[in-house]
Amino acid sequence: MAPDRGSTHSPDYQSISTPPSTSNSPDDNDSHDGEDTLEEAQRRRSDARRFIASHASEGQNFTLRGILVGLGVGLVICFSNMYFGLQTGWISSMSMPSSLIGFAFFKTFAKHLDLPFTPVENVLVQSVAGSMGTMPLGCGFVGVMPALNYLLKKDEQGPIFLSLWNLILWALGLAFFGVVFAVPLRRQVIIREKLKFPSGTATALMIGVLHGKEAALDGPICRTTSREPSLRASSSAAYSDDESADVEEVNKGLTSSWKAKVKLLTISFAISGIYTLGTYFFPILRNLPVFGFALAENWLWTLNPSLAYVGQGIIMGPATTTHMLIGAIVGWGVLSPLAKNRGWAPGPVDDWETGSKGWIVWVSLAIMLADSVISLGYIALRPVAMHGREWIIDIRRLVRKGDWKGLLQIGSNKPTRGYAPISGESEDAATPLTENGPGMTGLDTPEEIKDLPEPDAPPEHLVNNSTFMVGLVLSIVFCVASIRVVFGALVPLYATIIAVFMALVLSIMGVRALGETDLNPVSGISKLAQLFFALIIPQSNKNSVLINLIAGAVSEAGALQAGDLMQDLKTGHLLGAAPNAQFWGQIIGSAVGAVVSALIYKLYTSVYQVPGDLFQVPTGYVWIFTARLVTGKGLPYMAWQWALGAAIIFIAVTAVRIVGTGKKWHPYIPGGIAVAVGMYNVPSFTLARAVGGFVNWYWKSYKRREETPIVVLASGLILGEGVVSIVNLLLASARVPHL
Numbered sequence: 001m002a003p004d005r006g007s008t009h010s011p012d013y014q015s016i017s018t019p020p021s022t023s024n025s026p027d028d029n030d031s032h033d034g035e036d037t038l039e040e041a042q043r044r045r046s047d048a049r050r051f052i053a054s055h056a057s058e059g060q061n062f063t064l065r066g067i068l069v070g071l072g073v074g075l076v077i078c079f080s081n082m083y084f085g086l087q088t089g090w091i092s093s094m095s096m097p098s099s100l101i102g103f104a105f106f107k108t109f110a111k112h113l114d115l116p117f118t119p120v121e122n123v124l125v126q127s128v129a130g131s132m133g134t135m136p137l138g139c140g141f142v143g144v145m146p147a148l149n150y151l152l153k154k155d156e157q158g159p160i161f162l163s164l165w166n167l168i169l170w171a172l173g174l175a176f177f178g179v180v181f182a183v184p185l186r187r188q189v190i191i192r193e194k195l196k197f198p199s200g201t202a203t204a205l206m207i208g209v210l211h212g213k214e215a216a217l218d219g220p221i222c223r224t225t226s227r228e229p230s231l232r233a234s235s236s237a238a239y240s241d242d243e244s245a246d247v248e249e250v251n252k253g254l255t256s257s258w259k260a261k262v263k264l265l266t267i268s269f270a271i272s273g274i275y276t277l278g279t280y281f282f283p284i285l286r287n288l289p290v291f292g293f294a295l296a297e298n299w300l301w302t303l304n305p306s307l308a309y310v311g312q313g314i315i316m317g318p319a320t321t322t323h324m325l326i327g328a329i330v331g332w333g334v335l336s337p338l339a340k341n342r343g344w345a346p347g348p349v350d351d352w353e354t355g356s357k358g359w360i361v362w363v364s365l366a367i368m369l370a371d372s373v374i375s376l377g378y379i380a381l382r383p384v385a386m387h388g389r390e391w392i393i394d395i396r397r398l399v400r401k402g403d404w405k406g407l408l409q410i411g412s413n414k415p416t417r418g419y420a421p422i423s424g425e426s427e428d429a430a431t432p433l434t435e436n437g438p439g440m441t442g443l444d445t446p447e448e449i450k451d452l453p454e455p456d457a458p459p460e461h462l463v464n465n466s467t468f469m470v471g472l473v474l475s476i477v478f479c480v481a482s483i484r485v486v487f488g489a490l491v492p493l494y495a496t497i498i499a500v501f502m503a504l505v506l507s508i509m510g511v512r513a514l515g516e517t518d519l520n521p522v523s524g525i526s527k528l529a530q531l532f533f534a535l536i537i538p539q540s541n542k543n544s545v546l547i548n549l550i551a552g553a554v555s556e557a558g559a560l561q562a563g564d565l566m567q568d569l570k571t572g573h574l575l576g577a578a579p580n581a582q583f584w585g586q587i588i589g590s591a592v593g594a595v596v597s598a599l600i601y602k603l604y605t606s607v608y609q610v611p612g613d614l615f616q617v618p619t620g621y622v623w624i625f626t627a628r629l630v631t632g633k634g635l636p637y638m639a640w641q642w643a644l645g646a647a648i649i650f651i652a653v654t655a656v657r658i659v660g661t662g663k664k665w666h667p668y669i670p671g672g673i674a675v676a677v678g679m680y681n682v683p684s685f686t687l688a689r690a691v692g693g694f695v696n697w698y699w700k701s702y703k704r705r706e707e708t709p710i711v712v713l714a715s716g717l718i719l720g721e722g723v724v725s726i727v728n729l730l731l732a733s734a735r736v737p738h739l
Helices: 026-030 038-056 064-088 095-108 119-133 144-151 164-174 177-192 198-210 258-281 293-299 307-316 318-341 356-401 446-451 465-490 493-517 522-536 544-575 579-607 618-630 639-659 672-680 683-702 708-733
Strands: 010-014 229-232 432-434
Touching: 064 095, 064 119, 064 307, 064 579, 064 618, 064 708, 095 119, 095 198, 095 258, 095 544, 095 708, 119 198, 119 544, 119 579, 144 544, 144 618, 164 465, 164 544, 164 579, 177 465, 177 493, 177 544, 177 579, 198 544, 258 307, 258 708, 293 318, 307 318, 307 683, 307 708, 318 356, 318 672, 318 683, 356 493, 356 522, 356 618, 356 639, 356 672, 465 493, 465 544, 493 522, 493 544, 522 544, 522 618, 544 579, 544 618, 579 708, 618 672, 639 672, 683 708
Parallel strands: none
Antiparallel strands: 010 229
């Protein structure tokens, strides 16, 4: 699967919220029962304006050293994500480890630096590292490209092998348009709507604590009243916090020294690396027959005790890993033996074409499609259902008044109210503007102040309109042209253009889902794109499967890049970083990441057998099977009946999960994506992740300890195996024998 930055997530944590006041006295909050007076609300927003203006002007928003360190960290993450992506489809942006590694690097050489390493520079480092590290997924190297290279049949115009230069051109073509399109979304989702983006907020808290700015973080981070659980897919942690707690309580678990965190990261990295090196010489370590040799040989029930997969389970959390375990039990413990014994999948169990391994993928695909359609449909239609009548009234009123500028703000919190540009020189430069003029006239309650947009960065630190317009046009033209050059007439020009613009529309849903739930559903978005193209491309077209794959890849890339930048922009907003510095940092990281990802993919596929024992590329099979499913090709006997039944069940299950958001029983309702992942990945990966989920539960729920240490531990375990896999790659290329 192409995890929604990943679709591997943890649905049982509340998002970070921070208190409304800079006071550290609990009595201040208690005296007003958690509500601000008018003066307190004004003071809080004034503090936020001064914080953003001062830190945005402190310099070092965009530095060469920050870019270089970010690229160095991103290279490590890129290798790691390619390795795990080809194995199971899982990737992570590693935002918190990136900021920690960047801080440790500059802290080590602090005596030799002319200028100190600042929080806004750390934001740049983690932005560059994250954008580079996620390119194996964004450029399709863990899913679409293996499908084109190894799984596309001759009657589907395959297999298609691209030269290195074509791979690089393809990757660069997908690398930019989503980043540019995210620029105007920032003001809507971060400034006006103040969406949570829990991972971005968690990273901001980490950076703030590392740099000794715990108290300052209270300024721009506005109160969050929602108690919805957050779904996490990256390496950041979400921390439960009461709306009326003070700042020191928010940062309670984050005050341990950076040296302790780096030491823990280093130790876990080393242990995981040593184990990974051992797996090269003793391959049996990757598949232990923990349930007996009969189950291992006949039904693939083995355990891969990879410390990295345990780390992934820790980050995913107990709820998600439990749902994946349910998928493994249903798929490999029930459906696989059933399909084999009934003769629906007569081939060897581990055969994707004739065995039950391939048969159960169709059921998992149906579950993914059902979950995606319901979840994304809810995200798209909820604003209309909630505010449609209000919008119609506002539109009529604004049309009568001739306020065409106001029409562009329909859908924001308060469409006719905003903030003047922040200069940072005087507080009056950022006073609220209302229908009655500047000042507080017309604002009667603290709630109205709370609903106003947050203060924004100074104009000189924003991406200007001309950069956005020119960049969007050039990136779209470059994407269309690169696909045309790489695939020629196999992919019609009109199909590529439609795919790009559909990707832009779907990326809006992805960004909104990420902001509200911390889950960027890029897998679901790509499946929706594939479903749409199955409707507009005739099945009689011999290139329909190929076109379907390309369209899905474009949509996935756009949604992933837009979500990446928005998560980082939330971090930067909370710390007063310049958005234009983050934008250019993401552009650089994406460009370098695209080239590096193409090189790493070519390296791995030239040394290892793909698909093979190490790199089974299950996501590639998911992509090709989805394309065949929606185009009506290749379904095995009885697969569509069971797939339809599973889809109907998970339409209902997903609807119940949506209704139950924020309820105590919500984590107990299986998530469709997680169940599907457990179903199409072999049990060995899922069991290791389940162990990690249990460790998370034991640490947080049983021991009631804060989560930061085990997240750092898990990140070290993941990076350790990802980096040392390069050593294993060199050993394999040198044909060093196994023991």
